Amino acid sequence: MSARRRFDAIECTVSHLLRLPHPALQGRRYGEALLRGIAARGITGSHVLEIGGGAGHVAEAAWRGEAGPFTQVRWTSLDLSPSLLAAQRRRVHEPSQPRGPHRRWSGVRADALDLPFRSFTGLVLANEVIADLPRSIGPVRLVGELARVLTPGSAAVLTEFGGDFEPAPLDLGGHVEWSIDFRELRACAAACGLTVTELPLHELLGADLSVRCASYTDLWRLRRLTTCDVFAAPAENVRRRFPLLSRLLALELPEIGSPRWPDATAPGGFAQLFRALILRKT
Numbered sequence: 001m002s003a004r005r006r007f008d009a010i011e012c013t014v015s016h017l018l019r020l021p022h023p024a025l026q027g028r029r030y031g032e033a034l035l036r037g038i039a040a041r042g043i044t045g046s047h048v049l050e051i052g053g054g055a056g057h058v059a060e061a062a063w064r065g066e067a068g069p070f071t072q073v074r075w076t077s078l079d080l081s082p083s084l085l086a087a088q089r090r091r092v093h094e095p096s097q098p099r100g101p102h103r104r105w106s107g108v109r110a111d112a113l114d115l116p117f118r119s120f121t122g123l124v125l126a127n128e129v130i131a132d133l134p135r136s137i138g139p140v141r142l143v144g145e146l147a148r149v150l151t152p153g154s155a156a157v158l159t160e161f162g163g164d165f166e167p168a169p170l171d172l173g174g175h176v177e178w179s180i181d182f183r184e185l186r187a188c189a190a191a192c193g194l195t196v197t198e199l200p201l202h203e204l205l206g207a208d209l210s211v212r213c214a215s216y217t218d219l220w221r222l223r224r225l226t227t228c229d230v231f232a233a234p235a236e237n238v239r240r241r242f243p244l245l246s247r248l249l250a251l252e253l254p255e256i257g258s259p260r261w262p263d264a265t266a267p268g269g270f271a272q273l274f275r276a277l278i279l280r281k282t
């Protein structure tokens, strides 16, 4: 299955929905907003290790966009999936795009639970990856690996849905993921000697939660009758492009801060459930 189809249809992530410049992110791509938000918290570095880069949109945004001090830095993508790693390589090496092919990108096929490094200096990023790791042991083991490899002054940022509650299943339409118990991760990180900060992901991104746009649910309904990208297009664009279908399907086009975005059937949304954990080695 292509990376595009996987993220369009099977496990659509927030970063996939916001991969293009978006009004909720001051006209930035998700990757740009994320890296700038990280830099605004005093974290810099000339090398990013991205674990589980999926289709490669964050790496692409750092190369082609404006990601503050992370713009065009050396980038290493580590992924367990050879096909996703190949998709990331294709995306960042696209020669016809602005700034041409990424000249500082390399890919490593490896397991995040057994990082193939003795040490790492810079920023480690795992965006919506930890819910894909083996349940309960995976995320904690990754935190242990980060504590092992990060050099003093380096940091890691993990984003995922969850909170201070027991893991619960979330059915993404045939693909079930479990939420993350952030209490467990904070305790593990502190026990490993890392300094921990946790905040809502929307705060790290500086997202404007009042912007209305297509939810995954709206897009799923639209795509049964017409062709459109799986992208959180702003509400006015959707209504302009599909005036009849927007009314016929009673598209909701909720505020991005609504519990019904990105998925109207989930128990909470991006603003309520998505967290970012910042781990620093001092």
Ligand SMILES: C[S@@+](CC[C@H](N)C(=O)[O-])C[C@H]1O[C@@H](n2cnc3c(N)ncnc32)[C@H](O)[C@@H]1O
Pocket (backbone or CB within 6 Å): 007, 011, 013, 014, 015, 016, 051, 052, 053, 054, 055, 078, 079, 080, 081, 084, 110, 111, 112, 113, 126, 127, 128, 129, 132, 133
């Ligand atoms: C849900 S996707 C997230 C993709 C991307 N970061 C995003 O936000 O759209 C999870 C990613 O983690 C990778 N992954 C899952 N388990 C892994 C592991 N044990 N080691 C390394 N990568 C892993 C998958 O191949 C995929 O690229």
